[in-house]
Amino acid sequence: MQTVAWPSSYGDAAKPRVGFFTDTSVCIGCKACEVACKEYNQVPSSIEGFTGNSYDNTIDLGANTWRHVAFIEQRVPAGVLEGASLVQSAQRGEVIDGGVQTYQEGDGFRWLMASDVCKHCTHAACLDVCPTGALFRTEFGTVVVQEDVCNGCGYCVPACPFGVLDQREGDGRVWKCTLCYDRLKDDKEPACAQACPTNSIQFGELSELRERAEHRLGQLQQAGQPRAQLYLADDDDGIGGAGAFFLLLDEPEVYGLPPDPVDTRRDLKEIWAAAGVAAAALGATLLAAVFGGRG
Amino acid sequence: MNVTHHGMGDGASADSRAGAPAGTEIRTYHGQPVIKEPIWTWEIPCYFFTGGLAGASAGLAYMSSLRGNDVLARRAWATALASVAVSPALLTSDLGRPRRVMNMLRMFKVTSPMSVGSWLLSASGASTAIAAAHAWTGSFAGAARVARPAAALLGLPLSTYTAALVTNTAVPVWHGSRRLLPFVFASGAALSAGAAAVAVTPVRHARAARRLALVSAALELGCKELMERRLGDLGEPYKHAASFKFGRLGQALIAGGAGVLYGRGGRSRAAAAVAGAMLCAGALSARWSVFEAGFQSAADPKYVVGPQRDAIRRGERRGASRTEPHISAPQPAVGSPATAPAVVDEQREAAARPATPR
Numbered sequence: 001m002q003t004v005a006w007p008s009s010y011g012d013a014a015k016p017r018v019g020f021f022t023d024t025s026v027c028i029g030c031k032a033c034e035v036a037c038k039e040y041n042q043v044p045s046s047i048e049g050f051t052g053n054s055y056d057n058t059i060d061l062g063a064n065t066w067r068h069v070a071f072i073e074q075r076v077p078a079g080v081l082e083g084a085s086l087v088q089s090a091q092r093g094e095v096i097d098g099g100v101q102t103y104q105e106g107d108g109f110r111w112l113m114a115s116d117v118c119k120h121c122t123h124a125a126c127l128d129v130c131p132t133g134a135l136f137r138t139e140f141g142t143v144v145v146q147e148d149v150c151n152g153c154g155y156c157v158p159a160c161p162f163g164v165l166d167q168r169e170g171d172g173r174v175w176k177c178t179l180c181y182d183r184l185k186d187d188k189e190p191a192c193a194q195a196c197p198t199n200s201i202q203f204g205e206l207s208e209l210r211e212r213a214e215h216r217l218g219q220l221q222q223a224g225q226p227r228a229q230l231y232l233a234d235d236d237d238g239i240g241g242a243g244a245f246f247l248l249l250d251e252p253e254v255y256g257l258p259p260d261p262v263d264t265r266r267d268l269k270e271i272w273a274a275a276g277v278a279a280a281a282l283g284a285t286l287l288a289a290v291f292g293g294r295g
Numbered sequence: 296m297n298v299t300h301h302g303m304g305d306g307a308s309a310d311s312r313a314g315a316p317a318g319t320e321i322r323t324y325h326g327q328p329v330i331k332e333p334i335w336t337w338e339i340p341c342y343f344f345t346g347g348l349a350g351a352s353a354g355l356a357y358m359s360s361l362r363g364n365d366v367l368a369r370r371a372w373a374t375a376l377a378s379v380a381v382s383p384a385l386l387t388s389d390l391g392r393p394r395r396v397m398n399m400l401r402m403f404k405v406t407s408p409m410s411v412g413s414w415l416l417s418a419s420g421a422s423t424a425i426a427a428a429h430a431w432t433g434s435f436a437g438a439a440r441v442a443r444p445a446a447a448l449l450g451l452p453l454s455t456y457t458a459a460l461v462t463n464t465a466v467p468v469w470h471g472s473r474r475l476l477p478f479v480f481a482s483g484a485a486l487s488a489g490a491a492a493v494a495v496t497p498v499r500h501a502r503a504a505r506r507l508a509l510v511s512a513a514l515e516l517g518c519k520e521l522m523e524r525r526l527g528d529l530g531e532p533y534k535h536a537a538s539f540k541f542g543r544l545g546q547a548l549i550a551g552g553a554g555v556l557y558g559r560g561g562r563s564r565a566a567a568a569v570a571g572a573m574l575c576a577g578a579l580s581a582r583w584s585v586f587e588a589g590f591q592s593a594a595d596p597k598y599v600v601g602p603q604r605d606a607i608r609r610g611e612r613r614g615a616s617r618t619e620p621h622i623s624a625p626q627p628a629v630g631s632p633a634t635a636p637a638v639v640d641e642q643r644e645a646a647a648r649p650a651t652p653r
Contacts, residue, residue, distance in 0.1 A: 059327065072324065128404075129407045129408075131409040132398040132399060133401055133404075150392070151395035151396065151399070152392045154333060154334040154389075155407065155409050155464075157331045157332075157333055158464040158465060158466045158469075158593060159463070159464045162329070163328060163329055163331040166334070172391025172392045173392060215622065217618075221618065221620065229616040232615050237615040251322060251616070253322050253323060253600045254322050254323075256327050258599055258603055259604050259616065260603035261465075261603075264463050264465060264470060267463075267473055271463050271473045274462075274474045274475075274477045274478075276452070276455075277477070278455040279451035281481055282354070282481040283451050285481075285482075285485050285507070285514070286507065288510075289489065289503050289506045290362050290364075291358070295364055295502065
């Protein structure tokens, strides 16, 4: 859970690492998180019209959309789920009768909804590639862009394995979720989490959120959701785990998330080595061309 | 990869196969991209060219002067100075906030090839300016003793760090070429330096430049071809749309220019100028092909999801998801209070009741 700069560079000023646990199984797609985020952070409007992609007209995360609720419509076989035995199905019915189910199921149709956000990665590629130091790690272990430093070079945009950061038109700088840095400093929870009516977005200390998520995963697995999965909840994934992680009911790519995101810094040594060898080869070529024949 | 791609509106049909044995289906969110396309504009591929031209020209100039060919050396210094001078203008123009260009030198970060490059370009620009001034006017003799070799040496990484810059991203076609792209850029830099020198130098003083242009033309064509093949399915963007067109145009210009240079470049100044221009245009076009491939690769979710999912299926990587709960204590009763910090409605309360007999 430790990052390069947190908590070491903060010393006594370091605060516990905080984040979001987004339990998509109880998301109702109300978009209160999107509205609260825009209102509180004064994010410009992003009206794009009607996409036809279910109820999603926000489209994606970007400079003007720091929360994005995804809507997926799926047909699922009613009753028997994914080749489960009749005994398992009966057990599942029992669990459902007991009151445990997701909001999205019924009538052989399910609606997956998930509120996406910046992941505040443990190994954040955006932060590593930022040449100006505009992107930094806060005392809460989150990743924030300093708008008074960013010069809009755009390097973080293709570096992010989740496509979170983007440049704001007419402004030139990149913008993304700050995990409500200013509210954290006032001991308040981020606007989206406070607005979420079903507690699908849970804010808290990361270690505590992870424990909570494990229990919820166990519960859903037991309730006959074999595809229920925790996403970005482990330190040994490609980004060292995220500050904002998710409980999903299907594969990540169904929600527009990469199944195996990797921080590009893992290959940095190889990248610099190749560039170095190529530079030496260029020198050798120049030398050979100039001295390797009649002058 | 060997996959079918489900684009916009196909989400439901792909999902209807949920429960089918794990196949090679690529599932996407309404066909939306997973990563963002770069926001860089035309200045960046131009800079890939001018940065390489400046770097390799400085090396060519310094070595030519060591060899005693001052005619060639002076022209190569001039080329290096012109291209190293236009480079910061291109880069600044691409910034979202051009007035904050000096923030590039706010810190030095090895994790950011753009930061390293900013310092390289600054140091290279200063030393090239001194070296070129000395070559043409004889001034700055003292400073030039350091500046000339410095410019030549700094020019080498200046020519290849741009490859490190684009490969150090999440864009599959770029990141996947991290071992070979620097060699494509290095040979492109050598090619453009040789070609520019051929175009502006009297024929009888340009032998070394001709050798450089011809050898590096072959290297450039070979390296780019090899890189595209090694990329496998990830390299598909090079076979389509703008990337393909620029790639083919580059090949044609480089092959044609090399032909003219080899056939008549040693005799006719006009032919040498034409060949040099063709080769430079070819090198620029090849960079543009690499640039466009990155956009195409980022825009299509199949290039991002496909290889990641394949690696998980093959068991090489475990991915970022886990269906097995990590619970040290015995499996909690369904609806453990720990999952619901604030019980907010009837459903939650119902969930808190044990549902299975113990």
